[in-house]
Amino acid sequence: MARPATGQTPPISFRPPKQLLVEFDATIEEGRTRSDVLIELMHDRINRKRRGRASVPDRPAGSEENTA
Template sequence: MARPKTGQTPPISFRPPQRLREELDELAKAEGRDRSDVLIEAVHDWIRKKRRERPAGSEEKTT
């Protein structure tokens, strides 16, 4: 059964080590940002990096 449309992106979760989470929260707070914003930026950066590392002509379609 499909999920009803809520107008929001479905959340995902993971369990980072406690010290990593504490450092993330501390640094994000120092910049006036929340954890989600920082993690979304980090994922975007990682994806851009991986795309640059691909050999030319090996582009894959993403959804």
């Protein structure tokens, strides 16, 4: 059975490591919510990907090939 329409985007959730959450919360400016900041970060990441400048390498750190 489908959910009733609420007029809102359905919430999502995840469980970050506790220390990561503590550090993330410390970066949030007063008057903003976690959701505000996470949505902003999601938009930033999507825009970087669209421009072809991903902030996260496709390969794990230290796996760069030597060209010298």
